[in-house]
Amino acid sequence: xxxxxxxxxxxxxxxxxxxxxxxxxxxxxxxxxxxxxxxxxxxxxxxxxxxxxxxxxxxxxxxxxxxxxxxxxxxxxxxxxxxxxxxxxxxxxxxxxxxxxxxxxxxxxxxxxxxxxxxxxxxxxxxxxxxxxxxxxxxxxxxxxx
Amino acid sequence: xxxxxxxxxxxxxxxxxxxxxxxxxxxxxxxxxxxxxxxxxxxxxxxxxxxxxxxxxxxxxxxxxxxxxxxxxxxxxxxxxxxxxxxxxxxxxxxxxxxxxxxxxxxxxxxxxxxxxxxxxxxxxxxxxxxxxxxxxxxxxxxxxx
DNA sequence: GGGTATTACGTGCGTGGCGCACGCTACCCT
DNA sequence: AGGGTAGCGTGCGCCACGCACGTAATACCC
Numbered sequence: 063x064x065x066x067x068x069x070x071x072x073x074x075x076x077x078x079x080x081x082x083x084x085x086x087x088x089x090x091x092x093x094x095x096x097x098x099x100x101x102x103x104x105x106x107x108x109x110x111x112x113x114x115x116x117x118x119x120x121x122x123x124x125x126x127x128x129x130x131x132x133x134x135x136x137x138x139x140x141x142x143x144x145x146x147x148x149x150x151x152x153x154x155x156x157x158x159x160x161x162x163x164x165x166x167x168x169x170x171x172x173x174x175x176x177x178x179x180x181x182x183x184x185x186x187x188x189x190x191x192x193x194x195x196x197x198x199x200x201x202x203x204x205x206x207x208x
Numbered sequence: 209x210x211x212x213x214x215x216x217x218x219x220x221x222x223x224x225x226x227x228x229x230x231x232x233x234x235x236x237x238x239x240x241x242x243x244x245x246x247x248x249x250x251x252x253x254x255x256x257x258x259x260x261x262x263x264x265x266x267x268x269x270x271x272x273x274x275x276x277x278x279x280x281x282x283x284x285x286x287x288x289x290x291x292x293x294x295x296x297x298x299x300x301x302x303x304x305x306x307x308x309x310x311x312x313x314x315x316x317x318x319x320x321x322x323x324x325x326x327x328x329x330x331x332x333x334x335x336x337x338x339x340x341x342x343x344x345x346x347x348x349x350x351x352x353x354x
Numbered sequence: 355g356g357g358t359a360t361t362a363c364g365t366g367c368g369t370g371g372c373g374c375a376c377g378c379t380a381c382c383c384t
Numbered sequence: 385a386g387g388g389t390a391g392c393g394t395g396c397g398c399c400a401c402g403c404a405c406g407t408a409a410t411a412c413c414c
Binding site for chain 2: 063064065066067068070071072073074075076077078079080081101104122169172173174175176177178179180182183187188189190191192194195196197198199201202203204205207208
Binding site for chain 2: 399400401402403408409410
């Protein structure tokens with residue numbers, strides 16, 4: 063059982079990394095977002111305006127890396143750097159309207175793609191899978207990673 | 209449903225990449241294998257001796273990258289370069305005994321770790337999860353990636 | 355059968371992204 | 385008021401990658 067799950071996870075990881083997913087999801091969208099910059103965009107969408115240093119932990123990167131990625135997104139008009147009114151040293155990375163739309167659209171596209179393939183599953187199996195996948199995150203071997 | 213699975217997959221990807229998994233799995237093992245070299249080692253274990261060019265597609269890398277990674281594994285004594293007897297231009301990458309043992313041990317460790325956390329699941333749920341995970345690979349949105 | 359095109363390999367070169375550390379500005383605290 | 389601290393952006397060196405070149409062995413073709 064452990065072996066089967068391990069092999070499946072390995073395959074899943076390999077395929078998702080190789081699927082050129084970002085390229086597919088960003089079709090007909092502004093050019094600023096790719097596999098490198100998306101985690102920053104998504105992180106901001108998840109939690110609202112934050113500093114690069116704050117995001118760094120979540121993205122799994124150094125502060126400098128987040129800053130550089132944010133610069134790209136800024137150049138593409140998806141992120142805005144705004145001085146923190148409470149602390150003028152700090153800089154808050156904020157999604158522009160276009161940035162928020164972009165990440166929403168990408169998520170919608172991915173979800174639709176998954177939904178579509180789940181539609182042909184036996185009734186209830188898809189729901190069971192979704193539940194167990196979440197359980198695997200909460201109780202599985204990586205439960206206290208982040 | 210699609211959204212829930214998409215988010216879970218994202219989390220799963222993020223955590224597995226961040227879990228320092230290779231570091232944990234290679235504890236008390238020779239130093240030659242890490243997250244960079246493991247895919248080559250594992251690929252060889254899966255299919256037997258192959259050329260670097262052949263492996264490249266599966267690893268998702270250029271021929272040169274595979275060759276360089278193989279050189280590291282060779283220096284660590286886990287892989288051997290053997291001339292192909294049928295074509296003296298070709299070079300076959302082959303696992304040494306130590307290389308085969310290493311990959312087997314790493315797989316065993318990962319499987320055990322997963323198994324352990326699955327033991328506390330409700331009866332049958334783990335089996336259902338394993339089955340559906342495999343189904344997701346075979347019929348899901350990434351079914352024809354590789 | 356010999357000469358040319360092709361195939362396979364390893365490696366130098368340029369590129370890109372990373373972490374570290376520096377300098378600078380703004381804040382805090384006594 | 386002034387020294388210490390926190391937060392930022394960016395230059396620097398490093399490492400892995402893909403591309404392309406050179407070399408050696410094979411395949412093809414007249």
